[in-house]
Amino acid sequence: MKKFKLSLLFIISLSLNSCLSQDWVQIGEEIVGDERLNRIGLTYDLSSQGNTIAVTYSDRPNFVKVxxxxxxQWVQVANTIVSKSKNSSFGDHLSINETGNLILISESQKNGNxxxxxxxxxxxxxxxxxxNRDSLIGKKNNNHLGLSLKTNSSGSVxxxxQKSNEQMEGQYNYxxxxxxxxNGGTIERxxxxxxxxxPNSISKNLNLSNDGKTIVINYSTSINDKHYAIFEIHKISxxxxxxxHTLKIEKQNYFDVVNLSLSGNGQYLLLGFPDYRTEEKVALGKVVIYKIKDAEFEQIGGQITGENKYDYFGHRISINxxxxxxxxxxxxxxIHKNGYVKTYKLENNKWEQVGSTLKGLNTILNGAGxxxxxxxxxxxxxxxxxKIYKFK
Structure with a gap:
């Protein structure tokens, strides 16, 4: 009986040690920019399965590799995708489907002419x-279609x-x-x-659920000398x-940056406020997570803040x-010249860090996280x- 108890304790100990030893392990070699002008790491998208990544290389013109x-090892597949327009914004926004065989690439600044x-x-x-199977082209001059871009898992939505040049309530460029x-060869708006x-409020703050039925957008507004970030949920049916749904959060300054990320199932909203500050620390940064319920938003766990002043925690965010x-x-x-990345998991309604703190300025999780x-x-x-990592 004693031997059985000792064996059981030994197995439990091994199991606990195995769990505790899990960490982020790099997969393959890093993907690097070709030269100074071909810089990467700012714009890329990871497939939901996590085995395909599309990367924009900054050049004149930009180009995309998959x-x-x-x-x-990370191996380039198929040809390099190059814009036909010089000095365009080709690849400033891109989105890849779940299996990695369909890519959408925006070119909001040029249309070849x-x-x-x-x-x-x-x-x-x-x-x-x-x-190139299809193209969506802005119908009016200087509309800049493609200021942001997101497709669902299948690539069907x-x-x-885009900007508009038409006048609305006394303002331009809303x-x-x-x-x-x-649907097949037909694209229907x-x-x-x-x-x-x-103006200039939603061009980078737009997200879409994996089933293509939930959209979230953000813009800023001022009411009675107070500044707010507004988040709207729109359902497609x-x-x-x-x-x-509408969520209004007071900001400390009208020009404070706000970032958002919508979970693939469309039920959770991750918000980043990199300019958030306290009396002691400037630009500390914070993130807040909400569950989107039937008629309201429910905050999940407490807010998470940066460690040091000028960290701008929430600079880039991602949710599984x-x-x-x-x-x-x-x-x-x-303190962190190349930035740092922290990953958290919800445990007992509290966000606990998962694995080590890594270096970096941008982050994207796959569907499983x-x-x-x-x-x-x-x-x-x-x-x-x-660099691509797997938790194991």
Whole structure:
């Protein structure tokens, strides 16, 4: 009986030690920029499965490469995707589907004719080549279609933002969110448009759930000398959508940056406030997580803050499909010159750090939350680099 108890304790001890020894382990070699102008690490997208990554290389013009995990190494697949327009914004926003065989690439600043209508390219991998299957082109001059871009898991729904030159309530250049459905060779735009009469407010703060039925956007507004970040949830149903939730959070300054990330299941909203400060620490930064309930938002766990002043914690954020794992980066500070990345898991309604603190300025989680792509556009002699990790 004593031997049995000792054996059982030994097995439990081994199990606990195994769990405690888990950490983020790099998969393959890092992906690096080719040269000083071809810097990477700022714009990329990881497939939900975590085995394919699309990367924008900053150049004139920009170009995009796609890498797959093969035999524990990241190998470029198919051809390099190059813009036909010089000095364009090709690749400033891109989105990859779940399996990694479809990529959407925006080009909001050029349309080949120096007319800034904007264009979104649909590229499908076929016979080891990226083939341009479809394109969405802005219909009016200087609309800049593609200011942001997100597709769902299957690539059948696309949410994007554009500016408008039409006058609205005495203002110009307000922004719109457009939603498109792709059915075979046909791309159909939903008749309704989400319109925000606050210029330059939603171009980078837009997200879409994996099923393509939930959209979240953000903009800023001022009421009675107080400044607020507004978050709206819109639900798509029967080829139309309606606003179902609004969350208003007071900001310390109108120009404070706000970031958002929507869980793949569309039920959790991760918010980053990198400019958040206390009386003791400037630009400390914080993140807050909410569950999107039937008629309200419920905060999950407590807020998480940075460690030092000028950390800008919440500089980049990502949340997994189920909404129980998040990853957060800082910006460059005097203490962490290349930023740091922390990943957390929800345990007993509290966010507990998972694994070691890593270096980096950008972060994307896969759907399960066990694979992490970290970009650092200031490393590798300023060429930039992306490292992919797995928790094991």
């Amino acid at each position: 890498f797959e995990l093969q035999n524990s 120096s007319i800034q209508n904007g264009i979104i390219h649909f590229l499908e991998k076929q016979n080891n080549n990226w083939i 696309v949410a994007t933002a 922004e719109e969110v457009l939603v498109f459905h792709k 939903l008749a309704k448009t989400i319109t925000i009469n606050t 029967n080829r139309s959508f309606e606003k179902t 499909h189920n909404g129980n794992i998040i990853s957060v980066t800082t910006s460059t500070s005097s 066990n694979i992490l792509a970290i970009g650092n556009y200031r490393s590798n002699n300023q060429n930039g680099a992306i």
